[in-house]
Amino acid sequence: MAKQQLSVDETVAMLDAVADAIIAAEPELSEADRNLGDGDHGLGMKRGMEAVKAKLSEGGFESVDKVFMAMGMAMMSSMGGASGAVFGTLFRNGGKALKGSETFDAAGLAEFLKGGTEGVMTRGGAKPGDKTMVDALEPAQKAAELAVSLPLSEALDTTAQAAEAGRDASKDLIATMGRAKTLGEASIGHPDAGACSVAIIFRTMATFAAGN
Amino acid sequence: MAKQQLSVDETVAMLDAVADAIIAAEPELSEADRNLGDGDHGLGMKRGMEAVKAKLSEGGFESVDKVFMAMGMAMMSSMGGASGAVFGTLFRNGGKALKGSETFDAAGLAEFLKGGTEGVMTRGGAKPGDKTMVDALEPAQKAAELAVSLPLSEALDTTAQAAEAGRDASKDLIATMGRAKTLGEASIGHPDAGACSVAIIFRTMATFAAGN
Amino acid sequence: MSVPKKLLNDPNACAAELLDGLILAYDGQCEKVGKASIVKKSIPDGKVALLVGGGSGHEPIYHGLVGTNLADGAACGDIFAAPSPDIVLDATKAVHRGNGVLFLYGNYAGDVMNFDMGAELAEDEDIEVRTVLIWDDVASAPPTKKEDRRGIAGLVPIVKIAGAASQVVESLDELERVAIKVRDNTRSVGCALAPGSIPATGKPTFDLADDMVGLGMGIHGERGVGEIPMCSADELTGKMLELIFADDLEFASGDEVILFVNSLGATTHMELLICNRKAREILAEKGIIVHQTIVGPLVGCQEMAGISFSLTKLDDELKKYWDMPCQSACYSKMEGRQS
Amino acid sequence: MSVPKKLLNDPNACAAELLDGLILAYDGQCEKVGKASIVKKSIPDGKVALLVGGGSGHEPIYHGLVGTNLADGAACGDIFAAPSPDIVLDATKAVHRGNGVLFLYGNYAGDVMNFDMGAELAEDEDIEVRTVLIWDDVASAPPTKKEDRRGIAGLVPIVKIAGAASQVVESLDELERVAIKVRDNTRSVGCALAPGSIPATGKPTFDLADDMVGLGMGIHGERGVGEIPMCSADELTGKMLELIFADDLEFASGDEVILFVNSLGATTHMELLICNRKAREILAEKGIIVHQTIVGPLVGCQEMAGISFSLTKLDDELKKYWDMPCQSACYSKMEGRQS
Ligand SMILES: Nc1ncnc2c1ncn2[C@@H]1O[C@H](COP(=O)(O)OP(=O)(O)O)[C@@H](O)[C@H]1O
Ligand SMILES: Nc1ncnc2c1ncn2[C@@H]1O[C@H](COP(=O)(O)OP(=O)(O)O)[C@@H](O)[C@H]1O
């Protein structure tokens, strides 16, 4: 059954599904990073997601912001690396923006993405076009902003589509941030690893909310 | 034309041919050492034989003992390693035993091998059966002793045959000297590298003296 | 490509296990603090503290540079991953003696973000933190964009000198000044002959044809100025030093330097010495005086084959700090210029 | 099997070129003497001299152990080949200061024959020479046949301690006594995961299946107690230390030791530290106290993958010599027990 909004427990279940999806994608995420970076993006994300699953299973979350923030904290402290910082910040700052919400809906999604994207860009200094996860995140954020009045499941679907398009478009960019920046033109032709993770995260959320 | 004895110049030519034969055999000698030692026997012998060729080409040798001794000195100081010591000693001490001879004949061959073999065994402490070059050298020495009254070409042929038989028999020995000694039973099945060199040395001398 | 044969227990626990092994190798001089920090046991009150750190997998650095007249502590990340902010915070609190903490580490996005967050957390606890980024790799960006350069093997002379200075200076300002000076006086360039691999997967960190050399590569295998055909030791040494001399820092006749010839892993000490021979010939031609040479595998990328050259130009102050003795699990020397 | 990619010029000139590079790395402290010897520039008159040496290709030893409070000189052979008698003679004459020369090197047929011939030549020139052979490898012969054992990585603590003693003793007898004591107190065992290769041919020095480990191997790949299936770092560490503890030298609770965890080449510092973690656990269980740990690739066999453990049991005299500072291109430390 497609969801209009999620309760705290459903949000926990959705993020647990996100963690599973990222863990399952470890090999492809590491491979993506091998092309442009040091080949460990999947390993870092997997380490983070195992910590996230442990944290989520503890339960006792009063509101959805706490769930997202706990996820961000778990990632940040277990992962390290560039992705620990940026994905940790995404969930922590995104969660902060939902302060006290007891449900997660399309408006919440937009708030989450606004806070999270701002946080990531401030922390890392990357702008769209630098060939980082921001190239999937920022289009997702724009899509969510236009989808505030849709049911959550539909809002998540258009957000995920935007993230996927952003990931695909990152193939053609020249890296100017992160490890890939020294590659110059040679960075063309491969999608950014972090952008691949962003696409998986929102696609999994959308699938969950669609009830499939 | 088969030779009864060699002049100083012919001795130089013979030893130059020996050097060429050893240089050409470098890969198989190194491979033999790879089975039981550190894989460099051919390289060391080659280095030595290049020095020998340079020394021989200087000329000016008054008697055959000087030729053999010069060969031994050149080997000893250019090769290092176990084989620099033992082959250097073989030629140096063997040469010493020929003191003042102006020709090299079957009796000289027996003297050379007696002095050389004694020198090697004293220097390295190896006895027949220890799986070293002594297992080709000592049978060669015995054969030469019995061949003192033959023409040089024939004496060298029986000496070379004995060296080859000794090399082949070394396959079945358990090493108790040199690098291979720690292998124990595992050393069975391969001929000793230094014994291979001894066989080549005397076979080349025999071929030279046979005039082929 | 077969997976390299390694002595591991759990391939996902390498970073934690190696840190335990390192602490033990310090024979009581250092201890583990928090999740993954290594800290000297005796840091005098009031000392300006020096903290280094970064991802693991590059052993013996950075964590091997904690010691006498070297760093006071290191924040250690997982394999090829910057330490998380809480690890940085733990390390910062443990080395702090009331007079501020200098963070000195390599300029990588992950490290910068995590150390910055750690610094923010530390400042929340009233610890003054200053950061000097190491960006010695001339191949990674033009001289006009130093802040885009990454930190590679030059960290060894930089940390050595900053560590000695940290024993002597009276303020964080002073230590920051010296660290910036030695950083700005250090240039490096690296190359790769074959990739290292990630312990958890056994996968090579990059692909490189058998007959090519990656020139100007980073310590994870990040590409630099490009690939060139495999060539002799002398030729490659010449090409690499040319990249350093083409940079903005002048190395003139009479200048004194520290020369560091580093192996990234599988390249043998024999090869380093063969390259050193050529490097010294080139330096001698330019009239550059080598005050001391370091040769060895100190900044690695697992079993990657490759070398790097680093040059640190000395002035009287830097030389004085260089000449102090030091001791750690990574680099030790007696007083003076001995080698 | 593809040939390993190496930074060389002439593959047959490696030994000569690396020696040149090493002399330069000593920055004026050492000089080349004769064909292939390296000798300290300042050896006081009357000093009892310490000479080490052996084949090249194992860098940084032996030639990297010449230095302050270490060896006075080294006679250097070609790759994996003992130095010839004339090289030994040159080195002996260059280090001799009227009070005799101790030869201290590994027990290999080639080394023994060549050093003995060198000693005979030196004695012809009225230089008194004494020889102590290093035979620390417990896997190479039973304890009843020590003279059949080869010398492996234990040479590092042995030369360190003998080198310090050589600064202090007044006679060749005394130095010989200390060298024998530290030799007799040292035990090692090595293993191989993959072969190194001979630079001139690129050929591996031995064959080893992907799923096997050679246990008790020498530093050229000479076989020891046999092959065992590839296993975890902890398991292998346990098996290796067991071989040492099964030997005739007792290591009892309360004994103080130097622990040396060595890489033969391609094995990473990370792996050494992981193995050190387990080694320390095992030593702690037995109550053995580690006075100082050495971790690093000091005794190599080109890019061979493998490790060795060495234990040197200290008494008050050996500890005093250990604690002296030292400095060379291979191993340096400050005064005392620091690490
Ligand atoms: N400054 C930055 N801002 C945003 N994202 C970044 C930045 N730097 C790197 N990233 C992201 O991090 C990803 C790499 O993550 P990961 O491989 O886990 O870290 P590391 O680079 O430390 O190995 C990149 O693909 C990119 O999407
Ligand atoms: N003690 C010894 N007496 C006689 N020959 C020996 C002795 N030790 C070794 N050898 C010979 O030396 C050969 C090995 O020579 P080589 O490979 O050149 O030297 P290294 O062992 O130094 O690498 C062995 O095959 C053996 O024939």
Ligand SMILES: [Mg+2]
């Ligand atoms: Mg990465």
Ligand SMILES: [Mg+2]
């Ligand atoms: Mg050999």
Ligand SMILES: [Mg+2]
């Ligand atoms: Mg990484």
Ligand SMILES: [Mg+2]
């Ligand atoms: Mg050899």
